[in-house]
Amino acid sequence: MNRPLRRLLITGLATLATLAGPVQAEEPPAVIAMPTDALTLQIDGFTLHTTDADGQPTHRLRGTRLREFGRDGPQWIDDPVLDLYAEGTIDWHWTAPAALHRPSAQTLDTVGPTHGRQPALEDRVETVIESSDVRIATDTMVATSQAFSTLTQPGLFQRGTGLRVDSQADTIELLNDVYSLYSETSEEGHP
Numbered sequence: 001m002n003r004p005l006r007r008l009l010i011t012g013l014a015t016l017a018t019l020a021g022p023v024q025a026e027e028p029p030a031v032i033a034m035p036t037d038a039l040t041l042q043i044d045g046f047t048l049h050t051t052d053a054d055g056q057p058t059h060r061l062r063g064t065r066l067r068e069f070g071r072d073g074p075q076w077i078d079d080p081v082l083d084l085y086a087e088g089t090i091d092w093h094w095t096a097p098a099a100l101h102r103p104s105a106q107t108l109d110t111v112g113p114t115h116g117r118q119p120a121l122e123d124r125v126e127t128v129i130e131s132s133d134v135r136i137a138t139d140t141m142v143a144t145s146q147a148f149s150t151l152t153q154p155g156l157f158q159r160g161t162g163l164r165v166d167s168q169a170d171t172i173e174l175l176n177d178v179y180s181l182y183s184e185t186s187e188e189g190h191p
Contacts, residue, residue: 032100032109032133034067034076041068050138057085059138061101061108075101082108084141084167091167093117094136094143106139116143116165127172128152131163141167149174157181 048061063077080099084092096110116129131149136142143165151158151172162175 032111034098034100035069035074037069037073039067040070040073042066056088059084061138063099066101072104075103077101077108080108080110082136082138084136084138086141086167089121090119091141092143092165093119094134096134106137108136108138110134110136114145125153129163129165129172134163143167155182155184157183 043066044064046063046066050058050060052058060083061077062081063079065078067076068074069076077099078097080094080096080101082094083090084094094110094114094116096112096114098111100109100111101107102109110133112132114131114134116131116134118124118127120126129149129151131145132147134143134145143163145163146161147163148161149159149163151174158174158178158180160174160176160178164173164175165171
């Protein structure tokens with residue numbers, strides 16, 4: 001099954017599941033805030049490259065400032081930009097005003113409005129997600145949020161509450177109260 005058809009099928013199933021009844025979302029995360037422990041490291045303007053055992057890039061994390069609290073502890077990042085890679089190319093590009101990075105847990109919790117973009121590639125169309133407070137697992141490449149989210153693709157606009165993006169499975173789900181609009185403009189409203 002090709003990617004656009006599979007994604008459309010997943011999206012349709014998520015819409016049908018919403019009509020059948022609400023889906024139980026994951027436990028709400030604790031409020032994400034800058035740690036109050038002693039600051040042990042600060043770097044202005046940084047880029048972190050992570051590779052797999054074969055030396056292939058898995059993700060790149062950039063920001064205007066990184067503050068680490070405790071040796072190898074949590075890191076507060078201003079203006080984070082996270083690129084997740086698949087087969088040597090950027091699979092998802094995530095941005096937010098701030099984030100809490102937990103290297104030992106391999107998670108990045110964005111704080112505030114979060115923008116995700118999956119570039120078009122071969123038979124895959126560009127996908128744009130607007131959400132907030134997104135947790136991204138850098139090892140599994142799964143992003144989740146319980147916030148109101150929108151998804152746009154050429155010919156499709158969706159909005160709903162709760163989000164799950166699984167890059168490795170190539171699925172995107174809006175979990176509750178999903179509204180879908182298929183149109184030539186890919187925007188909410190009239191063409």
